[in-house]
Amino acid sequence: MTKLNLDIIGGPLLVLAGLALPFAGADYLMGIAFNLAMWIALTQSWSILSAMTGYVSLGHVVFCGIGSYVFILTNGTLPMPVALACAGLAAGVMALVIGLPVLRVRGPYFVILTFGLAELAKNVIVQIETSLGQFSRLIFDAPALDTLYFIMFGLAVASTAAAVLVRHSKLGRGLVAIRENEEAAEAIGVPVTRLKLIAFVVAAIIPGIVGGVLLLRTSYFEAAQAFDPVISFSIVTMAIVGGMGTVRGPILGSLAFVLLSELLWARFPQLYMIILGALLILFILFMPRGLSGLFERREARR
Incomplete structure (x- = not known):
């Protein structure tokens, strides 16, 4: 069976399984599924x-x-729906504002700059909240877990659909050209700056909404937690473990990450990040195409 056939069959099956999950009636399972959908x-x-x-x-x-x-x-x-839309819009506007200066740098400079901007934003919000005398904010009357799960599951599906659409669009082809050789892409007429900015904004909107839904799940806002850099590190880890450059990679990486978290976090909380770091190094060295690369090799043999 080809990769295309697997994706055509597997995609709807995963969606149906996700929609049926709340009827299992187990809150623990629902909590795990919520986290999985969030990471995807x-x-x-x-x-x-x-x-x-x-x-x-x-x-x-x-x-x-x-x-x-x-x-x-x-x-x-x-x-609530309007507030969630505002959250996504605010994230998109922020990406638009900071995109032009941030996307001028590349390589390790871009990595360091994005990390620094996240820390800057966190400290600005902390200072604002401190000046207002607000060290944490609470949410009352949040929707039930199954409702929040359906919202987060919808965001996971929307994010996956967006990744598929971008990958098979003119925008996606331009982004791949930038990845392969940015100077050559610009020389042949690819609007490098515009495409990077569009991708930056598109990539920001769903995380903004995710932040709002996650807030409903935790029922309180605290800046240090909302801007925790571990979230960014975890995202990169899942992308590499699952396989960068594929749509199925983030799904596989998120699934592996969530299962590993459930197995290790409760038992070895002090070693949790060390194990994740070691796992990331092993995948970079020995499985650079991640888990999706294993599937591709198996499919190639058939």
């Missing part, structure tokens, strides 16, 4: 820019954090 949404959105162009970002959490902050400010005034 974040990693797929990250891949739209970083995997397609090679501009590896360590600041993707900034869009999630900004979305959380805008949501906590608007949720009491606006209906």
Whole structure:
């Protein structure tokens, strides 16, 4: 069976399984599925820019954090769906504002700059909240877990669909050209700056909404948690483990990450990040195409 056939069959089956999950009636299982959907949404959105162009970002959490902050400010005034839309819009606007200067640098400079911007945003929000005497903000009357799961599952599907559409569009072809050789792409007429900026903005919107939904799940906002750099590191880890450059990679990487977290976090919390770091190194050295590369090799033999 070809890769295309597997994707055509497997995609709808995964969607149906995700929609049927709430009827299993287990809150623990629902919580795991919520986390899985969240990581898929974040990693797929990250891949739209970083995997397609090679501009590896360590600041993707900034869009999630900004979305959380805008949501906590608007949720009491606006209906929840509108507040979530505002969260995504705010993240997109932020990406548009910072995109032009940020995307001028490449390689390790881009990695460091995106990480620094996320930390800057976190500290700015912390200072704003401190000046207002708000060290944390609470949310009351949040929707039930199954409702939040359906929203997050929808974001995971939307993020995956966006990744597929971008990959098979003129935008995607331009982004791949940038990844292969940016100077050559620009020389043959590819609008490099515009394409990178579009991808940067598109990649920011869903994380902003994810931040709002995650806030409903945790029921409180605290800036250090909303802008936790571990979120960005985890996204990059999942993308590499699953396989960068493929749509199925973020799904496989997120699944492996969530299962590993459930197995290790409760038992070895002190070793958790060490194990993730070691796993990342092993995949980079011995499985650079990640888990999706294993599937591709198996399919090639058939």
